[in-house]
Amino acid sequence: MLPDQLRQHLQKVISEAEYPREKAIEVMYEIQKHFGYMSDAAMQEAARLLTMAPVELEELATFYDFIFREPVGKYVIQICDSAMCWLDGYESILEHLCARLNIRLGETTSDGLFTLLPACCIGYCDRSPAMLINRRVYGRLTAEKIDRILDRLRSLAESVQTDQATMS
């Protein structure tokens, strides 16, 4: 099910390691870059490339925070809920995000753009409250700042879509 180009890329990534398993996370990240998440079929194929039993890969996929075994939105928002962000207004930031996106924590917007997930301390305590969107950090969050970010991402997604529409 993997596109040839991606498969070849993965094979190259794996061949760089002494032991294929070493690249398990990286392979899953690469697949997620492409599909957003690890589908069952992707798990099977990744496991084969890594010479792992599928359940051995599942053991890792379900352990880690940044591997998604269910479909996620184009933008995965991971909002830090650990001590310093919590101290600095995590709750109201979360409330605002939920209201703006009209979803609850753990859900994806109906347009498939945003998924909202909790994250433990993301290491930006000096810029709390903070969140990651597709692993890029946004700190010192305020309601206005969040609005700006979401609007920008929305219009970005729209322009990509219209681009694609005009191209086809």
Next chain:
Amino acid sequence: MSVQVLFQNRRPDRIATLDEYRRSGGYTALSGILRDKSRRDVIQRVTEANLLGRGGAGFPAGKKWSLVAEDAPFPRYIVVNSDEMEPGTFKDRVLIHTDPHTIIEGIIITGYAVSAQKAFVFVRPSYETSAVILEQEVEAARQAGYLGKHILGSDFSFEIVVHRSGGRYICGEGTAILNAIMGKRPNPMKPPPYPTVKGLWGQPTVVNNIETLAFVPHIIRNGADWFKNLAATENGAGTKLYCISGKVRQPGCIELPIGTRLSEIIQDHCGGMLDGSQFKACLPGGASTRYLTPEHYDVPMDFDSLKAIGHRLGTAAIMVFDHKTCLVGVTLNLIQFFSRESCGWCTPCREGLPYIQDLLWRIENGEGREEYIPRLETMAKHMWNAYCALAPGAASPVESLLTFFEDEVREHISQRKCPFR
């Protein structure tokens, strides 16, 4: 400003380039040892410098390296721990974004010191930019001849690869990290065997924090005494990256002589407490340390001084709380972190932490009972019998909450609500 070692090339807006690092003396330590120092010389100097591990446990780096026996099998590996998922801690990130080559040179020298072939720099996913920086600069170092086959014409060959984590706190634990790299479930593994004897794929492996290794070139270049004299205290050695967050005016990561007093760090280097805030408590070294209180305000922030008063320096991530902060709430939040991040291997941690979390939640939300206090106390104490150090770390804020702020806990119970809300 005091002497800056790791941050001497710090720029407000960008990382230091390879050339900038070289201009400040970078890579001369490496070329020097390749010219005329044996691996034993390197270990000896680092041991003399009393460089203590910056990852939290404060284990002497030189001593750890010497545990890799002369006749230990090959290949040997270095694991550079930059997982940094301890809440409050972000020094590794700042360090990578400041002067990556001091890290890279440190790793190479460490590789030389234990005759390793390869280093894995283990980076957490929320530090993707750090991973990219490291990859770029490792490549730059390779281009410059500092990495690869026959480094600088010597017979020492060495590789550094950046290994991306899937993201879990336990991966930072010194043995779990090995499983993580090997593509296994990152459960910790109780020694023996020690990683220095049997680590990655059963081969000798040295695990060090990234900050620890970043000091190495400077120690080689300037000597052990120089390093020891950097400290603010008699027993300390070197400088330390402190990350301060919370209720201070200027949170951030700063390099100070190790052993700088807490009061001085907050007053002089962070602009003091926020307006209208009074210092109530801080966690001195990340989420798994014990609360310090106003009575400890002047404590020198180094390993020994904190140990002497029954506390731990940990990662030196100082999380500052003011008089308006509910420490039951903070502790509850920390325990929620720990119970979520428990690897699920041993019972106290996997089941006990959620229990403690439940009790704290009840107290914080007005459902607390008097009997919860002794129960919390006992359970926290029992966390010390868990398999690895995660659960004892988790117990630390709980235990110190009950030691220093029992009245506040009782107030929650008697008022049937959080007094701060």
Next chain:
Amino acid sequence: MPRLTIDDIEIEVPHGTKVIDAAERLGIMIPRFCYHRGLGSVGACRMCAVKFLQGPFKGLQMSCMIDAQDGMVISTTDAEALDFRRHVIEWLMLNHPHDCPVCDEGGHCLLQDMTVSGGHGMRRFSGEKRTYRDQYLGELVQHEMNRCIHCYRCVRFYREFAGYRDLGALQIAQKVYFGRLADGPLESPFAGNLVDLCPTGVYTDKPARFRARRWDLERGPSLCIHCSLGCNTVAGARYREVLRQEARLNEEVNGYFICDLGRYGFAYAGHPERPRSPRIGSQAVGWQEAVAVACDRLARLGPRSIACLSSARASVETLGTLKYLSKRVGSDHFVCFYDAAVKFKMGEIVSKLDGRTAVSLRDIEKADLLIGVGADPINAAPMLALAMRQAQRAGAKVVMMDPRPLFLPCDFEHLSVSPELFDVCLSALVKSTFDRERVGKHGEAAVTLYDRMLSCDPLDASVQARLEPLIAVVEGCRRPIIICGSDIAPASSVSFAADVALLMGEVKDQSGVFYVLPGANAYGAALFDAANGSSFESVVQEIEDGAIKALIVAESDPFRYVADRDRLQRALNKLELLLVLDYLPSETVRKAHIFLPTRAIFETRSSFINQEGRLQVAEKIHSPGTPIWQVSNKGHPPRLYGTGICGGEPRAAWRVLQQIAHTLVHSQNEISENDPWPVIGGECAVLARHHQHNGPLHGLRIIPQTSTAAFFDGDLDLQPKQPMDGHLTLLPVVSTFATEELASYSEIIQRVIGSPCAYLHSDDAERCGLLDCDRIRIAVDDGFLEIDLTVSDKMARGFLILPRHSRFEWQKLHCFAQGLPVEKIGNCTP
């Protein structure tokens, strides 16, 4: 040996003993969940915490993680330790469902025991419980994840110990989940051990689920008789049938585990069609009448016109008394093997297994080199594969010579050669390890054999290249064991394997030969059948000739094994009397003129001798009788009343045989009626020595210390025949669940066996224009046989390998014994 003090009692234990085991030796059972002696310690559950007062460790420590050392002083009752352990129990109970009344683990649940003994009677935790979704894990094991206490025993066994890779630990923290990637049957034929290993009821015995409470079972020590290893079990019966079997610890044999065939194969004993009444023709009659008529008819026949047939699944008791009977009636024919070649090999094996050459499964685990000669452990003796894996985990090298596409749950070097090359390969492997002088110690014959080994021709280049590096391994090893099959391995190899083992013993620390035999009591059968020239083939011949007029068949079904069934059928039709004693609804039973129902292993005390010559006893578990659900139309309680037990007529075969013998020769009183052993001892001197007052001793090897049989008496087959052009050699072989006779009557096993399938080398397949997964059709005399094809390049060329399957009439292929012309194979893939 370290001396330490536990709870004020001193004890000395061997080096490497864990504190938890040292305490157990004193009778102090320290609580545990994750620790299991078979799996080792991992320190996960923290249940075994005790207080270390003096010695190299101090304070609360896990007793499963620390080796006993000199000077340790330990308290298991220290207040802090007690309090900690009490908390561990409380934590484990946070999420555990309170479904004990309907839990099949109830009554023997470790968590239940700990909860009670730890005094945790009241729930203090008021949070919510975690819930999981269960998975479908196949027909044998039921999943109930909510009961999990995360001791990790299941994955440790399944993956590390047994080497299968479809069960894992998923998720993290409190959500850790043990299961598969998706619903589906567990792939390991050892999966049933999860039922025994799980300290609570996450994995329970599915066929037995909800059928009995543990404390209501009639339980007792039994044996698995589905292969020659003789694994020890505990059988549990309720309402006149065995409901489940568990592994029973035997350090020398199966250790802590058994395979799924042994665990679930028992259902033949409760088969709904099991014949339970004596019968003359198709008429059910009483015992007295049946025996009287049988005796009467036998008496009318002259001596020499009676033949006796039993099998390798019959107990020592059955075999011994049948032998006794055969002598009493003056029979020339007492036969236990259907195939003369197998019988010959068995003779060799029994004569060459002695204190120097025989090894146990435990010895296999300790070996550092295992050389397989025509043995397929997973299919012929599954627990052997597990033992081999343990050896390999400890560093042993495994080399297998076999034409089959072998699978083993461990790494191994596979030399996929034809059986004719076994002698050559084995010679090439080992000859450089010996020198003539030391071989000379074993006499002239040994030297002759050694010279033959040296003279063997070089093998073809590809095999030679594979062998080359292995030769050095053989030279360097200290504890080699040869694992030798008895079906496809030629007689010369079977005999040679023991010779090599004996010679190895000269130059190595330890060595031996481990034979895989064709049946649970093949060794016993060979003991009785040994010095006896006749074979079943000759019996059939004499029936055809009219010399034999009566055949007494005790617990044997030639129809399953004999290739030419038509001939057998014709021969049996000629008989004046076919007297059959059995507990299976077999074809032979259906053809019996007089039938006498016998008891299955669970219904009478019986003994079996396993492949290393170890005599083991299975106790009676319950009295015979039709299982209640069968007579009550699944209702309960039954609505059928009568005197006596419905279906309770079967008698122990030895009693009936003894009775017939005594009736025929009128010598009732000379021998006890309640003990078969005087009779058995009379028939077999070796066994007579092992007979105690109450029957044989369980677990003793009956082999001689030094065999008087001639080693080195065989010749090596060093000139492999050229295969016939355009022909494939047919190789009917064993398959774990599908072949074994008893299991083919086990409804549970029938539910889990796959469909029949044949194997062909990819080169041969290409030659025949066949692809993997094709359905092939083989033309036989009276039509076609169809079977699915698996193409493999991990097998020998020139063979069509046919795992015998109860749903495939491989016997019909006997006409191709000399080779199957490839044009007889067609493709009928839809």
